Amino acid sequence: MKIDIFDTLEEFEKIREDWDRIYCEDQESHLFLSWQWLQKYLSHRHRWFVLALKQEGDAYYCAFLPLKVSTYQDEKTKLFCDEIRMAGNYGADYTGFLCRPGLEDAAADAFSAYIGRENWTTLTFDYFYTASSRLDRLLAAFPQTEFSQTSNERSNSDNIDNTICPYVTLPESWEAYLATHMSAQTRQKLRRFMRMVEASPDYRISHATRETIERDLDTLFRLWRIKWAERKGSKVDRLITLTREMLLDAFNQGALDVPVLWYKDRPLGVLANLLDRQKKTVMFYITGRDEEWTTPSPGLLLHGFAIRDAIAEGYRIYDFLRGNEAYKYSFGVEERRIRSMLVRTLSGRNLRNCLNPRSVEHVYERAVELHKQGALDRAEPGYRQVIHTMPTHTRARYGLAQLFDDKGEHDEAEYLYKGLLATMPGAGKIQHRLGDSQMAQGHYGEAAETFEALLARHPLLSLVRYKLGVALCATGRGEEALSIFTSFEDILSDDPDHMRCKLKAHEAVIRLRAALQGQQHEVPEPAQTPVSIASQPKVLVSPKQTLDASVRLPTAAPLLEPSLPSGISAHLQARPSKPGEAGSRIKH
Structure with missing residues (x-):
């Protein structure tokens, strides 16, 4: 057996012929496993993939399993965990896999073996037919000595059992249906109501057309919301959006019937029935009804007319789907x-302690979003998991370095920035942040080296030029700092950063000259002439080297508040940026 993976709509299109053939052959196939329904459903979703099974030497596929990866963050460990589930979940009332008859066990074994090689914490098999052996065969590959297996049935406050799916096997005629499927009382009531609707000009049943589908769905969800909004709570809007999207897709494919019962201009009820012409099945999906109207019953009438129409059109099953x-x-x-x-x-963690490859970018983006929100304790595990899974993910390393800066762990940030620069020596923005981290630790000499190297390649970076002046000043190299600050006068630019830095540099020059002049007056006898500070070549002095105390500016109190002449501030910030983006966020 050989498994191919398809995860784009273009690839999915190429396997339609094989898919449709197996769909017709498989006795357990249903609308939610049809190529047509899945193609539209998957087009609105991400991180899905289809396992396509082929026997050795066979030119055609013999089984398909559509899957989807979703990711959640564990509230206790803060680790991101992956879940593999059936691709149609949340839209489908049934799931499963398609298979050529006679190959069910072999297909289940091949699919489960592949899934076992994926990274995940949770594997969800929802809505499998109980009468089928396929689910048990899949579960057998995950023994309870190594995994936990629990029922995933959802609780229902209305005491409805959603594991029960009522359906009607339709006979050849409407009269046969009434005679064999209904009690005498219900049959009599339904006949009377249907005659009333057909005979009265005040009642009518319409069916959605391209001109009325939007209106009819609006009516459906307006009535549905009245009944269910309180119980569905905050989920109601999203449920309506997703369901409407799916129903419109089905309608545009000719696979949806929307009958509306009217009294004059008042809609009394609406059904949305999915149509599977290949399997000759009508699936009742959702309804909305006027809860203030009692007689005739909108629900009884709409289903009665829908069943009569289904029989007339040759359908064999009217499926009420989940719920008793x-x-x-x-x-x-x-x-x-x-x-x-x-x-x-x-363990409650992903297999192999790695993210699913399909989740790496999702987790990275989520970590960035948490970082922006200031949830550093939740963002950090995301960055780390991405790096562990994909060590070459430079954006995650960059984001983690920024996070360390935000936490005040500047030594860790410096280590990461240096690692990034080792592989990307020309990355100016990373080099800028490295200098910021060094400044934050009070490593002003190293910061000066970093900023000078960056400025040599990008001489118009005004913020870097200013920070270089601050770093030189903080290491006691006043003349060099003065030279940097005065160099702003030689650069013509109307860039806001440049103008801001130029103003700060002008203020720094005034105070630095005063400080240097003051040092000259404090030089002890017998020398009465001012101390001359030798012009230094463009080779920076390490902070571990010592200078004559008479010409050094004080460098006590490092970190974010270097001791500088009054008015010279290291707290000039780069243009605002977000975690994971370019620019400097650390203030100096």
């Missing part, structure tokens, strides 16, 4: 059961 609500049993249903299982690593 009492009203469904008025239509003479049978029950199909589904189950959901959750497999989890015993």
Whole structure:
């Protein structure tokens, strides 16, 4: 067996012929595993992939399993964890995999072996047919000595069992259906209501067209919201958005029927039924009804007309999908059961302690967002996990270095910046941040070397020029600092950074000259002439080297507050930037 991976819509398009053939052959296939439904559903989503199985020597694929990766951050460990789930989850009432008949076990074994080589903490198998052996075969590859296996059934405050899926096997005629599937009382009521609607000019049933679909869906969700908004809470808007998106896709593919029951101009109820013409199945997906209207019952009428139309059009199944609500049993249903299982690593961490490759960029972006929000304790594990999974991820290293600066751990930041510069020696923005970190630690001589090297390559970086002057001043090299500050007068620019730095440099020159003059007057006898500070070549002095105390500016109290002549501030900040972006965020 050979598995190929498809994770783009272009690749998915190429396997449609094989997919459609297996879909027709597989007795367990359903609309939510159809190529048509998945193609639209996946087009709105990310980090999905399809496992395509092929037997050795066979030109055609024999099985498909659509999957999706999602990621969450563990609240206790703050580590990011990956979850692999069925690709149609949250839109589909059934999932599973497609397979050519007779190869079910071999396909399940091949799929589970591949999944075992992926990095994940949680593996979710939702909405598999209970009558099928496919789920058990998949689960067998994850023994409970190495993984935990638990039921993943969702609780329901309305006491509805969503593992039960009622459905009607439709006979050849409407009259046969009424005679064999309904009680005498319900049959009589339905006949009476249907005659009322068909005979009265005040009642009518419309079906959505391209001109009315938006209006009809608006009506559906307006009525649905009235009933469910309180129970669904903050999720209601997102549920409506995603469901509407899916229904519109189905409608545009000719796979959705939206009947609306009207009394004059008042909509009483709306159904949204998905149509699977290949499997001759109608799937009732969602409804909205006027809760103030009682007789005739909008739900009974709409489903009655929908079932009659389905029989007339040759459909064989009317599926009410998940949930054993009492009203469904008025239509003479049978029950199909589904189950959901959750497999989890015993450690609560991803297998191999690495992120899933499909999650690396997602976790990096999430770490950057947390960093922007100031949640450093939550951002740091993300940066670290990205680096552990992909050591060459320079943006994560850069982001982690900035985070260390924000935490005040400037030595760690310096180490990371130097590592980045070893592989990207021309990265000026990283070199700028390295100088900032060195300044923050009071390593002014090293910072001066860093800024001077950067300025040699980029002489128009005014902020770097100013910081170089500050660093030189803080190491006691006043004449060199003075030369740097006065050099702003030789540069013509209307850049805001330059103008700001030039103003600060002008102030620094005044105070630095006064400080140097004061030092000259403090030189002890017998020498009565001012001390001459020799002009230094452009070779910077290490902070560990000592200068004559009579010509050194004090360098006590390092870190962010170097002792400088009054008015010379190291707290000039770079243009604002975000974690993971260019520019300096540390103030000096």
